[in-house]
Amino acid sequence: MYRTGDLARYRTNGAVEFLGRIDQQVKIRGFRVELGEIESALSRIDGVDGAVATARDGPSGEKRLVAYVITRLGSVLSVADLRKTLERQLPDHMVPAAFVFLDTLPLTRNGKVDRKALPAHDIADQKTDAHSAPRTVTEWILVREFEQVLNVSPVGVDDDFFRLGGSSLSAVKLVEQIRRTLCSDLPVMAIFQAPTPSRLSSWISGERKEKYAPLVLMRNGGDGRPLYCVHPAGGTVVRYQALADSLDGVTSVYGLQSRSVFDPRHLDGSIDDMATTYVDAIRLRQSRGPYHLLGWSMGGAIAVAMAAKLERSGEEVAFLGLLDTHIHSKGSATVERSVLDHLHQFAKLEGVDLSRELQPAHYEKLQDVTSQMSDRERFVYAALWGLEQGFWRNVSSDLLEFLYSDAENASKLTRDLRLGMISSPIHVWWARRSLVNGESFPVDWRAFTRGSVTLEIVDGDHDEIVRSIDVHGRVKSILGSLRPTQAGDSQ
Secondary structure, three states: OOOOOEEEEEOOOOOEEEEEEOOOEEEEOOEEEEHHHHHHHHHOOOOEEEEEEEEEEOOOOOEEEEEEEEEOOOOOOOHHHHHHHHHHHOOHHHOOOEEEEOOOOOEOOOOOEOHHHOOOOOHHHOOOOOOOOOOOHHHHHHHHHHHHHHOOOOOOOOOOOOOOOOOHHHHHHHHHHHHHHOOOOOOOHHHHHOOOHHHHHHHHHHHHHHOOOOEEEEEOOOOEEEEEEEOOOOOOOHHHHHHHHHOOOOEEEEEEOOHHHOOOOOOOOOHHHHHHHHHHHHHHHOOOOOEEEEEEOHHHHHHHHHHHHHHHOOOOEEEEEEEOOOOOOOOOOOOOOOHHHHHHHHHHHHOOOHHHOOOHHHHHHHHHHHOOOOHHHHHHHHHHHHHHOOOOOOOOHHHHHHHHHHHHHHHHHHHHOOOOOEOOOEEEEEEHHHOEOOOEOOOOHHHHEOOOEEEEEEOOOOOOHHHOHHHHHHHHHHHHHOOOOOOOOOO
């Protein structure tokens, strides 16, 4: 036998029941941590008069370190000062997730620190303030994945996953989620090497710049041929996640995302070039048809261009689904967008229902203030006004610039697109609010295919259609009916 410091007792059935520790050692992220070492390091910091470290239970039951600190009169130490100093002296897993400043430490009758009397503290409230706004689409996606897995909001791009309460198990869950929305081959060790959205974004972008791969596996399963979902303007495939989840057990779902997600300076040159890149990618995954393609918004136009290329190479496209896909005639003028259009664009991005937030007086004032602004100025004004009203979190100027440039480029690409005739059947879903005068379809897709065209109208608007359970049910039914009778090389 040897002394471990564990406190236990024998039960009547012979089992040993663990009761705790007789010392101040705790386990954090799989490491044994001596709290006295943290307290000693804190006490050596100039301006600190006393310190106690303890472990608190997080929302998911994992242990997180909290330090309680008494500072010397006149000291101007901040949380950032304490954290930076400890990071130079201690391993990462020994740096507290949160710091609490106290005037005095609670004591027992014997004059010892009463740890049970230390005030509770919500670690989720203490995050890094500097550079908290997402600057790229990748950071924007990662911030939301952190928030979902940790059940903490808001999360800044410099907030550490583990200091917000992440554990080894939740790190695996986070990586699995990111694999489905952004980077299929992300290793688990990445979150340990780069535990903030900013650092993880740089890690992913660095990998993808070297070896860009548009395919991301969003849902694995089922014996049907894969469904390939093509990104809309913005380049990401995160909006397809609910559709992918609904097809569990039916087929695997892959997203096709733009290079601009990983390189904000990249602007795609043409839809034809994008279609070539994406066809090459899916044929590496699936060498022979039939192929199943789906695109929402601009993604539908790309999907049609992909179908044309596959047909020219002798392949069959058995399913081509278009979700509220609009195209413009060659040389058509740029559509002027109002400040309200831009507001709703941001609201959809953040999942905010502005119809419940905006009053008629808001509409009149906003239209009046921005009537003489350029489209870019209205875009920025909408972002800042919504932030001021508390409708969404902070957004950086870098992300604003990317979002505007990408939207402008997407509009140009669809105006320049010249689609030829294809033979594939097309299944078209239109959002009811997209219909012209409430009854006419914006595009007659029968003019672009020799195959059949099936039309369906779905309640809601352009942004809601991709989340529609009616659409999900129909896609599931169609793909279920197209399952191969025997396994081929498509899997």
